[in-house]
Amino acid sequence: MKSRLTIGKLAEAAGVGVETIRFYHRSGLLPEPERPLSGYREYTDGDRRRIRFIKRAQTLGFNLDDVAGLLKLDGPQMCSVTHDLALEKLHVVKEKIDALVAIRDALQQMVRQCERKHTRGTCPIIQSLVQE
Amino acid sequence: MKSRLTIGKLAEAAGVGVETIRFYHRSGLLPEPERPLSGYREYTDGDRRRIRFIKRAQTLGFNLDDVAGLLKLDGPQMCSVTHDLALEKLHVVKEKIDALVAIRDALQQMVRQCERKHTRGTCPIIQSLVQE
DNA sequence: GTAATCTCCGTACATGGGTACGGAGTCAAG
DNA sequence: CTTGACTCCGTACCCATGTACGGAGATTAC
Numbered sequence: 164m165k166s167r168l169t170i171g172k173l174a175e176a177a178g179v180g181v182e183t184i185r186f187y188h189r190s191g192l193l194p195e196p197e198r199p200l201s202g203y204r205e206y207t208d209g210d211r212r213r214i215r216f217i218k219r220a221q222t223l224g225f226n227l228d229d230v231a232g233l234l235k236l237d238g239p240q241m242c243s244v245t246h247d248l249a250l251e252k253l254h255v256v257k258e259k260i261d262a263l264v265a266i267r268d269a270l271q272q273m274v275r276q277c278e279r280k281h282t283r284g285t286c287p288i289i290q291s292l293v294q295e
Numbered sequence: 296m297k298s299r300l301t302i303g304k305l306a307e308a309a310g311v312g313v314e315t316i317r318f319y320h321r322s323g324l325l326p327e328p329e330r331p332l333s334g335y336r337e338y339t340d341g342d343r344r345r346i347r348f349i350k351r352a353q354t355l356g357f358n359l360d361d362v363a364g365l366l367k368l369d370g371p372q373m374c375s376v377t378h379d380l381a382l383e384k385l386h387v388v389k390e391k392i393d394a395l396v397a398i399r400d401a402l403q404q405m406v407r408q409c410e411r412k413h414t415r416g417t418c419p420i421i422q423s424l425v426q427e
Numbered sequence: 428g429t430a431a432t433c434t435c436c437g438t439a440c441a442t443g444g445g446t447a448c449g450g451a452g453t454c455a456a457g
Numbered sequence: 458c459t460t461g462a463c464t465c466c467g468t469a470c471c472c473a474t475g476t477a478c479g480g481a482g483a484t485t486a487c
Contacts, residue, residue, distance in 0.1 A: 169433075169434075169484095170433090170434070170435095171432090171433060171434080179475095180475080180476070181433095181434085182475070182476055182477075183474085183475065183476085185435095185436090186474075186475060186476090190474090200483090200484095201434085201435095201482085201483050201484075202434080202435065202482090202483080203433085203434055203435080203483075203484085204434085204435095221474095222394065223391070223394050223395055223398055224391065224395070226473070226474090227473075227474075228473095246406065246409045246410070249402060249405055249406050249409065250406055252402060253399065253402040253403060253406060256395055256398055256399045256402060257399060259395055260392060260395045260396060260399060263388055263391055263392045263395065264392060266354070266355055266356060266388050267385065267388045267389060267392060269355060270355060270381055270384055270385040270388060271385060273381055274378060274381050274382055274385060277374060277377070277378045277381070278378070301454095301463075301464075302463090302464070302465095303462095303463065303464080312445080312446075313463095313464085314445070314446055314447075315444085315445065315446085317466090318444075318445055318446090322444090332453095332454095333452085333453055333454075333464085333465095334452085334453085334464080334465065335453075335454085335463085335464055335465080336464085336465090353444095358443075358444090359443075359444070360443095
């Protein structure tokens with residue numbers, strides 16, 4: 164599907180605002196497309212996929228700098244050249260998971276404690292945050 | 296321990312910056328203390344514990360608005376509110392973990408693929424993020 | 428053909444969570 | 458008593474990630 168998109172159509176298709184797309188151009192995350200007629204930017208479905216990628220990666224806790232790095236991992240000669248970068252990303256992801264698992268366990272314990280014995284004057288969750 | 300603390304001592308004891316404490320005053324997270332002599336604020340250990348509470352809650356994914364809410368809820372009947380808030384955070388954290396685990400696996404697979412063979416083509420994680 | 432909508436551009440503003448600045452007053456060590 | 462460190466205050470600024478504004482020109486729908 165080689166649909167030609169104006170910026171508004173692209174924004175709608177990708178689920179972002181028009182201004183966000185312009186912002187991504189300014190930030191170098193999305194290349195400026197051709198402007199054949201009238202100076203209006205003309206996008207392709209690849210641009211839509213690129214924006215979806217950015218948004219997906221963002222929900223995983225990558226910031227836009229990270230995303231720029233991930234986007235450079237793509238391309239034909241990724242293997243030996245960017246292998247180290249990929250490993251580094253893997254390490255970052257693992258650390259994020261560890262941190263989140265610790266948070267999850269702490270929250271889970273607090274919630275369970277709260278459910279078992281919430282009879283006394285103060286909430287166990289508050290108590291656990293207050294101690295030390 | 297009735298130690299009287301100046302703002303600098305409190306900041307050090309609580310592991311934050313002086314400006315952060317003033318910021319918490321402005322934000323209503325920490326009440327203004329007495330100023331008996333010379334106009335300098337005089338803090339107690341309770342203030343230190345309150346700041347530790349804020350910082351600990353932040354690491355669990357609560358933002359300062361959440362924390363303000365938590366600080367107001369210290370009563371038996373309010374425990375359910377706290378509980379619900381914690382449960383909601385727990386849910387968000389679990390979702391983030393699931394997403395990151397998927398990414399970790401994809402990255403791991405990509406790295407292994409890179410190491411096994413000098414393959415070309417687009418990176419699997421890009422593909423997995425881009426799908427749809 | 429006219430009106431509504433879209434796009435262009437640069438720039439300014441928004442938000443969360445702080446940080447930094449600067450001049451004046453105060454406290455504590457030597 | 459002097460010197461240096463601390464505190465006061467208001468205000469401005471920082472970063473990341475967008476959002477909004479506003480006037481001029483292009484396109485599309487009826």
